[in-house]
Amino acid sequence: MFFVKDFCRCGCILVVAKILGAMDLDAEQTVDAASGSFESDLKNVGQCRDKAAFKRLFLHFAPRLKTYLRKLNASDELCEDIIQDVMVTIWRRAPQYDPNRAAASTWIYTIARNRRIDIFRRRRGDEVEFEEYYETDLVPSGFDLFATKEVESKIAEAIDQLPEKQSQMLRIFYFEDKTHLEIAEELALPLGTVKSRLRLAINKLRSLIEKESL
Amino acid sequence: MTNRVTLDELISGYAAGRLPDAVNFIVANHLELSAASVQLAASCNCVGGALIDALPESRVRSDLLDDILKATEEEIAVETKSSNSSANADLPSLLRKHLDGPVEQLDWREFSGIGEYDLLHCDRDGYHIKLVKVRAGRAVPQHTHDGDELTLILRGAFDDVTGRYERGDLAIANHEVDHRPIADSQVDCLCLAVSNAPIRLSGSLTRYLNPFLRF
Numbered sequence: 001m002f003f004v005k006d007f008c009r010c011g012c013i014l015v016v017a018k019i020l021g022a023m024d025l026d027a028e029q030t031v032d033a034a035s036g037s038f039e040s041d042l043k044n045v046g047q048c049r050d051k052a053a054f055k056r057l058f059l060h061f062a063p064r065l066k067t068y069l070r071k072l073n074a075s076d077e078l079c080e081d082i083i084q085d086v087m088v089t090i091w092r093r094a095p096q097y098d099p100n101r102a103a104a105s106t107w108i109y110t111i112a113r114n115r116r117i118d119i120f121r122r123r124r125g126d127e128v129e130f131e132e133y134y135e136t137d138l139v140p141s142g143f144d145l146f147a148t149k150e151v152e153s154k155i156a157e158a159i160d161q162l163p164e165k166q167s168q169m170l171r172i173f174y175f176e177d178k179t180h181l182e183i184a185e186e187l188a189l190p191l192g193t194v195k196s197r198l199r200l201a202i203n204k205l206r207s208l209i210e211k212e213s214l
Numbered sequence: 215m216t217n218r219v220t221l222d223e224l225i226s227g228y229a230a231g232r233l234p235d236a237v238n239f240i241v242a243n244h245l246e247l248s249a250a251s252v253q254l255a256a257s258c259n260c261v262g263g264a265l266i267d268a269l270p271e272s273r274v275r276s277d278l279l280d281d282i283l284k285a286t287e288e289e290i291a292v293e294t295k296s297s298n299s300s301a302n303a304d305l306p307s308l309l310r311k312h313l314d315g316p317v318e319q320l321d322w323r324e325f326s327g328i329g330e331y332d333l334l335h336c337d338r339d340g341y342h343i344k345l346v347k348v349r350a351g352r353a354v355p356q357h358t359h360d361g362d363e364l365t366l367i368l369r370g371a372f373d374d375v376t377g378r379y380e381r382g383d384l385a386i387a388n389h390e391v392d393h394r395p396i397a398d399s400q401v402d403c404l405c406l407a408v409s410n411a412p413i414r415l416s417g418s419l420t421r422y423l424n425p426f427l428r429f
């Protein structure tokens with residue numbers, strides 16, 4: 001029997017997130033989706049069904065989603081089925097996209113994650129039929145979300161500055177379907193090392209981002 | 215170091231898509247009720263977005279975009295499982311989609327002020343998802359858990375040795391927690407509960423009932 005902690009114990013992410021919580025995010029600030037950005041492309045897909053913008057999004061995200069899904073051991077064909085599902089979902093939900101609440105890649109990541117979980121589950125033939133859940137539907141509840149492009153850029157920078165071993169851990173956590181024990185076995189590392197690398201990644205991210213916001 | 219998973223770890227696991235289905239379900243419902251957790255989830259999603267952006271490209275078949283554009287032109291029947299009752303309006307929307315009628319009218323198994331309703335059972339991971347209700351002021355018999363137990367408060371509140379839990383809170387218990395949750399004296403308590411092992415009664419007398427417990 002697996003315990004829940006086997007799936008998600010990772011000091012890493014928590015600290016990154018706590019950092020963001022402590023960042024000085026001006027609630028009044030509106031983010032004008034910079035023209036030529038994926039944020040503006042998404043906005044234009046939503047507001048005027050801009051096919052050129054949609055194509056740009058496809059050209060950037062589809063090949064990366066393919067890498068993401070291949071890491072999760074989906075076949076070529078399944079990957080592309082899921083990508084199609086995700087892109088069509090993006091098209092349909094783009095009218096609800098708000099660049100003030102989420103960076104394009106954050107929004108798209110969320111959709112891709114939810115869709116691949118759903119589709120993998122159906123393909124396993126699980127009896128349980130969970131209704132679809134779109135996190136972007138949280139908006140009606142009125143909670144403020146700050147996951148904008150600005151915030152994401154800071155995170156991306158901080159991840160870049162992590163030692164390779166630690167950012168590798170982060171990527172495994174997000175992109176590979178392995179428990180900590182399995183990660184340790186695959187990398188031929190003690191379990192403790194896996195956990196401490198994740199912890200180190202986090203502390204590094206924390207100090208880098210704290211420096212940023214001074 | 216404790217074996218008990220923390221709320222933050224659950225949320226980061228949720229953001230990374232690593233949770234077993236039943237746990238994913240309860241965390242998603244929790245996120246509808248908790249502003250703090252939503253912020254944390256959004257931040258963790260940001261990490262996901264940044265990591266996706268930085269991935270190398272893989273080749274996709276050349277006609278994929280065409281197929282996608284064709285698919286976007288299809289009319290879809292907007293399938294909304296309509297809110298079946300205003301009586302459930304205060305419950306998370308994801309949970310509401312799985313209820314066939316007002317919560318009060320479900321087929322509850324009740325005994326002495328405590329009720330249970332089996333919502334879903336995930337064979338694959340061995341998790342059970344239930345609704346549990348406890349009459350105001352009533353205590354759940356002292357027990358611990360062989361596995362993990364996550365409880366999301368939907369209405370009312372309860373107190374136990376680990377603290378007080380109110381609407382929107384997600385209580386996390388495992389074998390390290392031996393407790394006797396007591397519903398708030400003023401309001402009946404309604405919870406969503408997910409667990410992967412039977413509870414183990416641990417009261418001085420009730421422990422002898424364990425062999426007779428139905429999971």
